[in-house]
Amino acid sequence: MRFESVTAHRFGPFRDETLELAPGMNVVFGRNEAGKSSWHAALYAGLCGMRRGKGAMRKEEKRFAARHEPWDGDEWEVGAIVALEDGRRVELRHDLAGRIESSAEDMSVAGRDYSGEILFDGAPDGSRWLGLNRRAFLATACVRQTDILRVRDDPESLQEDMQRAAATAGVDQTAAAALQRLEEVVRERVGSTRAPTKPLMTTARRVAEAGEALETAREAHRDFQERRAEVETLERAARDARGRVEAAEAALAGAAAEALAERLREARALQDEFPEGAPHPVPEGGGLTRGVTEALTTWRNLPAPVELNGPSAREIAERIEGADAELAAARGVVAEASAAEAEARLASARELQALFPGGGPRVSPEEDARMGEIRDALRAWESLSAVEAPAGRSVEELEEELANLDERRRAPPMEPPAARPAMWLTASAVVAAGGLALALLAPDSRSAGLILFAVGAAGVLSHRFARTRTDRSEIALALDVRHDSLRRELASARQERERYEAGRRHRRDAIGRMRELADPADAAAAESATEPEALADAMRRQVESRQAGREKAAQLGSQWDELQGLLAGSSFEALVSETDRLRDAANALLAEAAEDLLADLRARGITPGELGELERRTAERRREWSDERARRLAVETRHRQRSERAADAADTLQEAGAQVGVSAEDPEDLAAALERWRAGRERVLEEAGERSKSWDRLQQLLGERTLDEFTGDVEQLRLRAERLRERLGEDVAVDARAGRPTEETLEHLKREAEAAREEVLRAVGQLTEREHHLPSVADAEDALAAAEREQARIARLKDTLDCTIGFLEEAQERVLRDIAPILTQTVLEWLPEVTDGRYTGCRIDPENLLVEVRTPGGRWRSAELLSHGTAEQIYLLLRFALSRHLTGEGETCPLILDDVVGASDAVRKQAVLETLHALARSTQVILFTHEDDVRNWAGENLAEPDGRLIELAGRRIESGGNGVPAAT
Structure with a gap:
């Protein structure tokens, strides 16, 4: 397979742009942000598309979308034209946003779409023609920037492909697939101790449940007899509770009859107070009283008057504006002086600059x-x-x-020895004196003099000791x-x-x-x-x-130093720009200042230091005046609000006085008159209220009845109490009356009696239900036996499947050992050349894709522990080997590489490029790079039609433009 072109319809920064590719080696060169990584991702997406499955997007899919979705618009679409080894030319088109309108159409035969032939994870995947899938293609042939070593992150995803390549030469059947199906059988038909819904655990639960059911049936029969005795006890307790309720009802009925008789006597006394019927209604005027009270309350609750002293808020604001105008004029004058000084410095610099047209000495x-x-x-x-x-x-x-x-x-x-003679003492003294003189007078011979002095002193001492003690x-x-x-x-x-x-x-x-x-x-x-x-x-x-x-x-240093002092470390153009900036700033400040203030300040003159002092003083005064103005505004606001409230309260008093017929000119006099009116009105209302209360009490006692009907009700209640007392017996009624029951006591006794009755009904119902649903002990024993037989069958099936899986795992291990030499031999073809002869041997663990190389001393060392550049080169060769041997028979897998030589030195970089060039004779290689030496190598070694150097335009921008088209 070879890419002929890739088209970014809507992809990343691209919009309807196409990259044409040669069948051999392609070097795509571009600076940073020229779109290299976007084209690299477009090649991968144009061939493999994206997964379309249930659930949310995976983490890596979200990251891919975040990096490569178009910068504007909702569409996201990419396409590629590939040439297969069987002669077909297919145009792949992937709708990455909706993942629905994707196709793989033959460019020679109209209407022929191969999408169904290459479906993987719900979407067309062109790498299926290579015997791979989009995950395996990304892990082997598509190397993203700084991603060479990622092949070690997920080696399990390549295990099935490696087993198929080594064991069956391309047939889609492997030991891993068989193991997977057997493991699925184990999961579905047997399960494990961690799978509670599968047969292994369900049969165990059924055996346990059947045993528990048998024990439950036996226990249920014993419990039924105990429940029957409990129901009889509950029935006796319910009868006793009902008797207590009836006794309390009798006692309360007698007490209620006596209380109602007392209310009848009170009603007769109140009836005598109103021989003519209901009292006259209370005179109208409650609304007037409320209105007068509210008006008086409003007037009495007015705040104290506010006094206004000192300047007004407007006068203070004018002070602030005057200070700001003076400060603005001062800033304009100082800026004008700074601009004039800068212009003079620029003129001097221009004269000195003319002396050094070619630069300074x-x-x-x-x-x-x-x-x-x-x-x-x-x-x-x-x-x-x-x-x-x-x-x-x-x-x-x-x-x-x-x-x-x-x-x-x-x-x-x-x-x-015998005592030495005196001659020995003399000689020793002479030697000591000579050595001391030599040490003091000749510093260069001080050591020799000290030695002679020590010898002489030793002789003197020895003679001395010989005379005294030996x-x-x-x-x-x-x-x-x-x-x-x-x-x-x-x-x-x-x-x-x-x-x-x-x-x-x-x-x-x-x-x-x-x-x-x-x-x-x-x-x-x-x-x-x-x-x-x-x-x-x-x-x-x-x-x-x-x-x-x-x-x-x-010789010309002083003038050059003067020029450099004027420039102050910057360029002449920067000095011109700074001068223009100062003049523009001065003009802007002068335009905003008042002419009279400017004229006065120009005449007086002001320095930057004086301006700083003026700014500080103005800021302090402005803060003081702003605080004073805020306080004055608050006082004026309170004064205005108090005046408005006083006027409203006076109007309210006038309205209330007009309603009750009271008037006065002064609001205080009017308020006093309204107070007197309210006091007299309250006395009248109080007397009428007392008679109204008595009449209301009478109506409360009678209700809807007449006095005669009330008398009849009292008699009926007395007769009912007599009947209850007779039915219970005099002794029980006396005991109940002595307990002084209340309505709460009666309600409590009723609840107890009702609860006891409901408990009896519930217990009887439960006992009847339990009798109808008593489990059969014989049926429980049969169910336990059946569950134990099923558990034994599942155990035999598990043993058989475990044995089969063990045999297949041994076969799978043999297959991995078979493919290791194939990968090793392929890597060894290029390893010495790529590593400049430093490593000549290697070995690969196909289970985790760990690579070890042999050092010149004969020791084996993991490639991951070598330098970053060497490790990337070795794992790049491993990716080449994987792509070659995992690709199906009859096809070649293109290599898409993004900056894979960035960590190599010049010698190894040349070796890697030569290796890629050699691989390109049988496999299409697409190398993205930003390095000038790689571009130079491509310009010298790649030639049409097999090779091509593609140079991308400059940086992409987000404004929606397409930029400059790619140049080849």
């Missing part, structure tokens, strides 16, 4: 750096002092003498003194030798540095010279020569 930074290095090297050489060899005995001699002295100290003491302590003391002296002398000798070696090393370093910096001729002459001072003289001459050139270049 300058010395290169490299020359400055080299001069500094030469001077540093000369200073380092000149600062070194002469190095003299250490005087006195060597470190080795002193170490040997110290070792001999240690042996003497460890040896057993000998018999002390035991072993004298000898040990002399040896200790000699040992300490030798140790100090050895430390001094070691320091002298270290100083000497350090001095020689510093001289060698300084001479080597001068040879590095000297001219080649001077360095060659210095090699043969015995004195390094000749090399130093040559370098001094070199410094003088270079300094002369620098002085000549600095």
Whole structure:
């Protein structure tokens, strides 16, 4: 299969654009945001489309849509024309938005659509012609930017394809497929302990449920007898509760008869107060009283009057406006002065700029750096002092003498000799004095002098001890003194030798540095010279020569420095732009300011510092005046509102007075008159209210009855109480009356009796229902036996399927071992060349696609642990191998690669490109890149019609334009 073209009808930033491709190797070059990744995605979508299935979009589909949906509009459509190995040319068109109007039409035969032939996940997928699917194609042949190593993320998705390629040479039957079907059988017909709805667990539940049902049936028969005894107990309790209700009703009926008789006596007394019937109605006037009360309340609740002192809010606002106008004029004058100063600086810079048409005099930074290095090297050489060899005995001699002295100290003491003569004392004293003089007068021989002094002192001490004591302590003391002296002398000798070696090393370093910096001729002459001072003289001459050139270049330095000071680190154009900006800003500020203020400030003059002080002072005054104005506005608002409310309250008083016939000129006098009217009105209403209450009480007692009818009702209630008392018996009635039951007690007893009755009815119903539905113990035993037989059958089926799956898994493992050498051999074809011969061996685990390579030392190392660039190169070869061996027989799989050489060095990049070029002889390769050296390589090595270099236009923008079409 080969892509002939891909068309982005509505895809990402593209709108009806087409990319024509060669059958061999294609290099698509473009800068950042030129659309390389969009064309890469369009090739993949144009061939494979997108899944159309139930449920929401998957995470990777949402990410793909977010990156590549059109920037405007609802349409999302892409197409591609591919040529198959059997000669067919097919135009694929995918509706990615609706996923409905997709097609795969033959371009030679009218009306022939191959969509049904390549359906996968509900949508046409052109990679099915290759024996792949859109997931496998993306994991092998379609490499997205920085995505080479993603093939390791989901190796399971390629397992079935690899098994089919290795075991059946393209037939769509694999051990994995058989295992999948067997696992489906196990899931559906057997299940597991984690699948509660499948036969394995359902049969186990049925056995458990049947056993429980049998036990339940037996328990139900025992429970039925117990329930029957409980029902009889409930019936007795219900009869007792009903008796308590009747006793309470009798007691309450007697009490109600007595209470109603008392109400009858009260009604007769009230009836005597109204011999003529109902009292006269209360005089009308309740509405007037409410109106007067509301008017008085409104008047009395008015707030206190508000006094207005000081300037008004308008006057304060005029102050603020005047201060702002003065500040605006000051800013305009200062800006005008700044613009004039900038224009003068620009004129000076323009005059100086004319002196340097080709740029200012300058010395290169490299020359400055080299001069500094030469001077540093000369200073380092000149600062070194002469190095003299250490005087006195060597470190080795002193170490040997110290070792001999240690042996003497460890040896057993000998018999002390006889006392030494006086001559020995004299000689020892002379030696000690001479050594001390040598150490003090000759610093270079200080070590030797100290040694002589120590020897002489030891002789004097030994003679002294010989005269007094000649035991072993004298000898040990002399040896200790000699040992300490030798140790100090050895430390001094070691320091002298270290100083000497350090001095020689510093001289060698300084001479080597001068040879590095000297001219080649001077360095060659210095090699043969015995004195390094000749090399130093040559370098001094070199410094003088270079300094002369620098002085000549600095003749115009003052004028150039003046120009640079005017430019202040920016360009001349920037100075022009800044001057124009200052003039425009000044004009804008001057246009807004008042002319009289401008004239006054120009005459007085104002500096930027004075402007800052004015701004600060104006800001403070503005804050103070704004606060004062806000307070004044609040006071004026309260004064206006109080005046309005007072006028409204006075109007309300006048209206109320007019309604009740009271008038006065002053509102306070009118309010007092209305208060007196309201007090008299309330007394009249109170007297009428008392008679109305008595009449209402009489009507409440009588209700809708007359007094005679009320008397008859009382008699009937008394007779009913007598009958209840007679039916219960006198003793029971007396006991009930003594308990003083209330209506609440009666209601409670009724609820108890009703609850007891309902409990009896419910218990009887449940007992009857339980009797009708008593389970059969024999049926439960038969159901348990049937469930146990079904459980045994499922267990036998599970054992058989587990054994079969084990055999197939062993076969699947053998298939994976068979395909590993095939992938390894394919990778090894290109591995040495791509890795520049560093890795010549590899091995692959097809189960997880882990690649290990052999290092030059013969050790195996995971490719993922190598450098990022090497790992990407190795896994790129693995993708080539997978695409070659997973593709169905008779087809070739095109490779779509996005920036796969970005992590390679120049040598390996060349090797990868040559490898891709070689692969392109049998497989179409489409490489997207932004690197200039890859574009240059393509221009030199690719030629029509098999190869093609495609250069994309510049950046895409979101404004809806198509940009410049792609150029080939």
